Amino acid sequence: PERFWWVPTLAWLSAGPGMLHFLCAGGAALSLLVLFGLAPTLGLAGAWAFYLSLSSISQTFLSYQWDALLLETGLLAIFLSPPAWRLRFSSSSPPSRTTLLLLRWLLFRLMFSSGIVKLGSGDPMWRSLTALRYHYETQPLPSAISWFVHQLPAGFQTVSCVFLFLVELVIPFLVFLPRRARHLAFGFFVALQALIALTGNYAFFNLLAVALCFLLLDDAVFLRLSSRAQRGISPSIRGNGAHRQWPRWLLIPVAAVLFTASVLQLALTVRRNAEGLPRAAIRFVELISPLQSVNRYGLFAVMTPRRPEIVVEGSADGKTWRSYEFRWKPGDVFRSPRFVAPHQPRVDWQMWFAALESCRDNRWLVNLLGRLLQGEPSVLRLLATNPFPAGPPRYVRTLLYEYRFTDRATRKATGAWWTRQLQGAYCPVVSREMLTP
Numbered sequence: 001p002e003r004f005w006w007v008p009t010l011a012w013l014s015a016g017p018g019m020l021h022f023l024c025a026g027g028a029a030l031s032l033l034v035l036f037g038l039a040p041t042l043g044l045a046g047a048w049a050f051y052l053s054l055s056s057i058s059q060t061f062l063s064y065q066w067d068a069l070l071l072e073t074g075l076l077a078i079f080l081s082p083p084a085w086r087l088r089f090s091s092s093s094p095p096s097r098t099t100l101l102l103l104r105w106l107l108f109r110l111m112f113s114s115g116i117v118k119l120g121s122g123d124p125m126w127r128s129l130t131a132l133r134y135h136y137e138t139q140p141l142p143s144a145i146s147w148f149v150h151q152l153p154a155g156f157q158t159v160s161c162v163f164l165f166l167v168e169l170v171i172p173f174l175v176f177l178p179r180r181a182r183h184l185a186f187g188f189f190v191a192l193q194a195l196i197a198l199t200g201n202y203a204f205f206n207l208l209a210v211a212l213c214f215l216l217l218d219d220a221v222f223l224r225l226s227s228r229a230q231r232g233i234s235p236s237i238r239g240n241g242a243h244r245q246w247p248r249w250l251l252i253p254v255a256a257v258l259f260t261a262s263v264l265q266l267a268l269t270v271r272r273n274a275e276g277l278p279r280a281a282i283r284f285v286e287l288i289s290p291l292q293s294v295n296r297y298g299l300f301a302v303m304t305p306r307r308p309e310i311v312v313e314g315s316a317d318g319k320t321w322r323s324y325e326f327r328w329k330p331g332d333v334f335r336s337p338r339f340v341a342p343h344q345p346r347v348d349w350q351m352w353f354a355a356l357e358s359c360r361d362n363r364w365l366v367n368l369l370g371r372l373l374q375g376e377p378s379v380l381r382l383l384a385t386n387p388f389p390a391g392p393p394r395y396v397r398t399l400l401y402e403y404r405f406t407d408r409a410t411r412k413a414t415g416a417w418w419t420r421q422l423q424g425a426y427c428p429v430v431s432r433e434m435l436t437p
Contacts, residue, residue, distance in 0.1 A: 006290050009053040023050045037087035044081060048074040048293075055292055060353075060364065061346045066205035068295040069110065073208060075293040076103050079246055079254065096246055098255050100215060107212040108172045109262060110297050111189065113269045115168025117298030120272050129161040130154075131303040137405040138307045139300075140352040141201040141328055141345075142337045147417055149199050150405050167192045175216065182216040189213045201328070203344035261285060261294040269296045307403045308355040310365075310426050314372065314393030318429075321397070322387035324372065326351065330403050331384075333418040347382050355400065359427035366427065369396045373432045398426035 003012060011019050027050035033043035052071055055062040079099040081087070118126040125131040136142060136150040167188045174185035190213055197206040264285050268274060274282050288294060309330055313321040325331045328340050329348040347368070354362040371379040375392030401420040410416060 007056050008290055009056040010049070011053060011057050020054075023053050026050055027054075034081075039085055040081040040087055041078060041083045044074065044078045048078065052292060056290070060350060064203070064344070064349075065295075065297055065299060066203050066208060066344075068292055069205065069208055069297070071291075072106060072293045072295055073103070073212065075291075076106065076258070079251060083244055083246060093245065096251060098251055099246075102255060102258060103212060103215050104175050105259070105262065107189075107209075107215070108175045109266050110209065110212070111168050112172040113266065113297040114299055115165055116270055117272075117301040118165075118168075120270065121301040123302045125303045125305065126161075129158045131300075132157040132160050132164070134303055134305045135300070136199060137403075138304045139200050140349050141340065142330075143199060143201060143339050144336050144417075146199045146337060147405050147411075151408055164192070179218060183221070186213050186216040189216075197341065201339060201341040201344075204342040207342055257288070258294055261288055265294055265296045269298060304356070308423065309401050309403045309420070310351055310355045311399045311401055312369070312372070313397050313399065314388055315395045315397075316388070316393050318395050322393075323385075324383050324387060325385040327382070327384040330418055333403075333406075333416045333420055334414075336417055345382075355426075359398070365398075366430070369398070369427065369430045370435055372396050373430065373435060392432070395429055395431050397429045400424055400426040 010023065013019065027047050030043040030046040030050065034040050034047070048071065051067075051074065055067055055071065076099055080095050080103065082093060082095075118131075123131070125134065133154060136146040139146070171185050171188045174181040190210055193206040193209050193213075196202060261284065264277070264281050267277065268285070271277075285294075307330075311331060312324045314324065315321045323331065325335075326345075326348050328338065328345045329351050330337070350362075350364070354365050359365065368379060373392055373394075373396055375388075380386050400423040402423055403418050403420045406414070406416050406419050410419065
């Protein structure tokens, strides 16, 4: 039975494609129930359990920080919603103050951790405020706006770094102050998320972070913006107790466990290791870690100054090679970067991580090459082009290039968004004869 704790997934009941389809479709159906205010507790708990089931078995493809943030937010959302079969928003009671504080604490940890890991890493580019001179062209999936922002002067990039550290290291403390301070934090946080969303593709991370930011506001803010406020309606809403609240005997112990674990996770983030922490505390964090619902955060702790990029090619004779184009990651230097968020093309994203590592470290990529040699339709649908429509190639290879954004003059003269330089082979050439029968 302990397998359900250490690898919590419903896929233990069945490991076939049918279970994967059930988890995806079932999670979407449960989310729709919540959206329409039907069985919110059941829907939120089920959606959390289904996403955890997928995350536990998807390994590297569902291990991003926004997946962790979605699971942690989803677990807390269960207790934010009243245990009722139907939500009636016009007569609902205020949400649990304990859960609301936990969600605001999550927002604080998300923003503060993102800043502290940059300083704690010792990366000279963050400490010299030059990191954003590289970020826009070296991030996993840039947008077209990234190219334009990358062209801005070095002074602008330095000021942008200062603004980033202000929002991530100072503004988070306003979360715990009175309402005017919280409203100021809301403005700064949302502005930062909007800028990130415009200059990169980070799946649903920005939308989820903004959703958490709205918990810094109160009903009076929206009443003042409504026509009812202009007619003299009092800017306060008090529920009439129509919904039951979570019992304290359940909520308080759960909140205590989650808060304690989150404090320890933040301590590990700040200290960057477990040295000096009690062994019992480390064991406690390890014990609840399979739930993936109390996490450490912090993107881009170390800035990547170069952009290695993997190009996959196939050949029928080993002499003439044709490129497989991916849908979203850089390939053809004349193709403009595009927006894809809130969707995340996870294969394209993993190609960015793979390029920073070795072929030996990315077994999934070797399997992908094998599927291309087999002409597997489900894999080919993940790509933008199939240069071998009549049948799969006999050989595939991977080359490593270094990509850079072009400057204004080059793009005006040639129309190219990127310039690239060959670095060498990434994986050895794979042939159809090498596939396991």
